[in-house]
Amino acid sequence: MATSSQYAERTYHDTSSPYVLPNDTPEQARLDEQALAIQSMLGGKPFLFDVRLLPSKSKILDIGCGTGVATTQLARQCPSSRAYGIDLSAVPDHVKASAPTNVTFLKGNIMEDLSEQGLQEQSLDYVFGRMLFLAIDDWKEYFSRVHHLLKPGAIVEHQDCSWEYYRQGTQTKLSGNWSWHQAVLEESQAMGLDILVGDHVGDHMRAAGLEVLLTRSFEFSMVPSEKNIPSAAVGFYAQRTLLKAFPDLLRKILTKRDLYSDQDVSKLTKECLETSSAEEGIFVKYTVTIGRKPAQ
Template sequence: MGVNLSLPKNKRKKTKDENSIHSIDDVSKKSSVNSEQKHEFNYIGGRKFYDSNVAPYVLPADIEEDDRIHQQHFALKHICGGNYTAPIHDIIKPGSRILDLGCGPGQWTLEIAQEFPYAQVYGIDISANFPTSIKPSNSHFIVGDVTKGLPWEDNYFDFVWIRYLFVGIKDADWQNLYHEVKRVLKPGGILEQHECDGLTENPGPKLKKILYHINEGLTSNGLCFRLACQLSERITMAGFKNAQPSYISTALGRQGGKIGEIWAANLREGCGAMKPWLSKLAGLTDTEYDLLIQYIFDYEIEEYSVYHNHHIVWARKI
């Protein structure tokens, strides 16, 4: 599952005409783009994954995964008490611009566009799984690989949002990406990032085994399993000021109440989504893998009082 993505060679502004960036209207109209995208995927165990030479993303790129991400969005919105924690009401004014970096199917983008109808809200993702027509008029979607540079001029955005991209951005690409985010942010603009720690707290022996192999798979793809614990340091190294780190713990299963059950169900689906490659790393048949995941989420998370940490950092460009 190795990857070979190149870093951008300079900081110049890219245009929408370049091959790596397509507006959503272009994607929906040009068959050449759709045909090209067919060759970017591998089908493993009935699920569609990005070819490792295109992107290091270890989760599927299909409708089932989009459904899981939607569920994840609503769970995280509840866990974090809203769609953001930074004081962005102080900076978002008529004409402001907001960027959802790695927007996935676009739920956060759409909700923020509704909350701030006087701002322009952009979502960018390597996969065109976001809505093309039924959406607020102030929401815009772009197809692009963010590790190859952002297609906007300097000092363009007031707020940049990143969430749960540790499974899709190579460790070696993060610092360059932070510098690109800083470039496109206006002075006084805010970056906010949310990531979950790859490790859960108090894992039982069977969950430890799965986490070991998830870490193995991510590391072989050049990804950082515990990026969440390093956010503040990395963002500060990129030149952002006054980083405000925090984290929220969520108990899994019944011990965490309704949201704990929802979050456990989401993690369970995530493990199911990774089964085509994770079962092989663990040396298990599909049936053995299914039984192991069932045991972990039906019994072990309750027995060991497992919980998960969600790390949050926001910082300003000065």
């Protein structure tokens, strides 16, 4: 389905998807580092639902699997089940070679019919998605697709950010009057993206006919703090790696409609990098939402 397109010396998915992040080797390394940091933030668990409770020979799907970290974890925790990982770009060959035998990696778009690749309606026992806020431009359709893929009584777990900034340990919003944040919010909305979707997943699940079982938010620190040890790993990851990805990300978003000059983008990017590290423990909300398809 997808070849790669070149943009600002980075390689990107060449698809109809709005996904704005790269698919090259540096991005794959970032995704691996991010997965480990998030797992630490969640108390050492990649999933809040205990997937070991799934029935034997379950069929599991990891949407937007990237480098296959979560897919592989699911397969190892559920050795009698089949774990599928799907992404717009192919999973790296070395990951495929080392993956458990109960893993199947697919290249495709979850918004399209994937029945010929083994993902039929009402065939899945558990669906997992993580950090898709820069990839999905129709959340109503996304969770409708998930609903159709799930068996009655099956589970969906979604983990995502709301990309706005708060003071550590409070609900005091810091980013409300930041020029760069307002620009990114407006331009991402024009692309159909919801960068605040972490706060909205529960509503989308209910609208799709799913029952919400759990909603739990975490502080995804952008600057590590001794006052929040569980989020220290994501804070160090943000400072070491994530912030370095922001200039390309902002350029991709802010130049989509040609409303901002190169000078504008540079100025807004500078503000972004400064404010994203404005104080110790500054964070964005990371929310885990677990839902279930009603049993028939």
